[in-house]
Amino acid sequence: MxxxxxxxxxxxxxxxxxxxxxxxxxxxxxxxxxxxxxxxxxxxxxxxxxxxxxxxxxxxxxxxxxxxxxxxxxxxxxxxxxxxxxxxxxxxxxxxxxxxxxxxxxxxxxxxxxxxxxxxxxxxxxxxxxxxxxxxxxxxxxxxxxxxxxxxxxxxxxxxxxxxxxxxxxxxxxxxxxxxxxxxxxxxxxxxxxxxxxxxxxxxxxxxxxxxxxxxxxxxxxxxxxMSAESYFWKKVSIPKQLSEAEERNLRDYHKLCPGLMVMDLSQYPKNGRGRGNTVDGCMCTLTTSSGRIYGEAKHRVLHGEELLSTHVLPVTATQARKAGAPKLALGTIKDTSQAKMAGNAxxxxxxxxxxxxxxxxxxxx
Structure with missing residues (x-):
């Protein structure tokens, strides 16, 4: 020893x-x-x-x-x-x-x-x-x-x-x-x-x-x-959430002003080509309480609240909890938008x- x-x-x-x-x-x-x-x-x-x-x-x-x-x-x-x-x-x-x-x-x-x-x-x-x-x-x-x-x-x-x-x-x-x-x-x-x-x-x-x-x-x-930011899109979501008109507009402007991003924060406008998305090495951008609409190009949807929480390695499934040796977060009826705010403050x-x-x-x- x-x-x-x-x-x-x-x-x-x-x-x-x-x-x-x-x-x-x-x-x-x-x-x-x-x-x-x-x-x-x-x-x-x-x-x-x-x-x-x-x-x-x-x-x-x-x-x-x-x-x-x-x-x-x-x-x-x-x-x-x-x-x-x-x-x-x-x-x-x-x-x-x-x-x-x-x-x-x-x-x-x-x-x-x-x-x-x-x-x-x-x-x-x-x-x-x-x-x-x-x-x-x-x-x-x-x-x-x-x-x-x-x-x-x-x-x-x-x-x-x-x-x-x-x-x-x-x-x-x-x-x-x-x-x-x-x-x-x-x-x-x-x-x-x-x-x-x-x-x-x-x-x-x-x-x-x-x-x-x-x-x-x-x-x-x-x-x-x-891994990369795209690795956090792990949930099986059958019906992707619809984007609002403003988010659709932001997405088009991201494609024009910030081409090549894997994920992008549709709650932020990509002004002057400086929108918020994955880092240069492919990592998830720093989450804030207002960044609950992280869109993934490969999945054509935004990250679920549980996925956002998992970016901090918080256990949100029974399997994750067993491997972490810590309790699964009891999210109950907490809405997806509230989960996103929790992740931005975690x-x-x-x-x-x-x-x-x-x-x-x-x-x-x-």
């Missing part, structure tokens, strides 16, 4: 991850954590360790305001959800829970978050900390962070480390940070979604192992993209999974 494998087995055999999420979406971080747990248990079961692992994930609660996302979270994971980050005060004992429709106890420790990105995104408002809605970020860090030892933040590349440190109570006197820019394409997925990930920790409670390097882990997991499960794994491997209790 190599030294690296022994180190990995030792960590896997004792870790426990009590995780809650804010700005939770449809549970990308939860799905990633449960997939890691499944993989860890399988790995340990096939090792020579005689004493079985105590590794486990405990999902504490979510904080999500979107009603459709609340429904999916409740039916998929079943843990408590508290809807509004602006009213979340963890010094209180109970909050109204949208999952159980009653007052529920609030756990006093959470570990993962996802502050909204639209204020900073190049495709969003571009207002940064001047946006009125930035209060949601400040509320999260000020009200929730004091109860945490570890925070994982995912946001657009424009989101700066000093923005986070400026909001954290105590700033760099209390907190330390490891950050990295990741794109699903680095891990072999045909999807563009560049994001910055930050592992933030209270250095008087946990410290980073100096022998463990986040960049090295990422290099080991790098993979070449062998994280890449493999990317957040890599960061969660790095936190487990790199952090040690003081």
């Amino acid at each position: 190599s030294g690296g494998e022994a180190f990995l087995l030792k960590k896997l055999n004792k870790w426990a991850w009590d995780m809650s999420t804010s700005f939770s979406g449809v549970g990308c971080a939860e799905s990633a954590a449960l997939s890691l747990q499944s993989a860890a248990r399988s790995f340990l079961a096939n090792s020579r360790i005689t004493r079985m692992s105590k590794s486990h994930v405990v999902l504490k609660h979510t904080c999500e305001i979107n009603p459709d996302c609340q429904e999916v979270l409740a039916q998929t994971y079943g843990n408590c959800n508290f809807s509004d980050i602006l009213s979340l005060d963890l010094t209180r004992q109970t909050f109204y829970c949208t999952t159980h429709k009653k007052m529920c106890n609030v756990p006093q420790r959470t570990d993962a978050s996802r502050p909204v990105c639209i204020f900073f995104s190049a495709m969003g408002l571009r207002q940064g900390t001047n946006a009125v809605g930035f209060a949601t970020h400040q509320a999260y860090y000020e009200r929730v962070a004091p109860h945490q030892d570890v925070i994982i933040v995912e946001n657009v590349p424009e989101y700066q480390e000093n923005t986070v440190m400026g909001c954290l109570p105590g700033g760099n006197r209390v907190w330390r940070m490891k950050s990295i820019r990741l794109d699903p394409g680095v891990l072999g997925l045909p999807t563009a979604r560049a994001r910055v990930f930050m592992i933030i920790y209270k250095y008087n409670k946990v410290q980073w192992n100096p022998k463990f390097h986040l960049e090295t882990l990422t290099e080991h997991l790098c993979s070449q993209v062998v 994280m890449s499960v493999p990317c957040i999974g890599l960061i969660i794994m790095a936190a487990i491997m790199g952090l040690e209790r003081v």
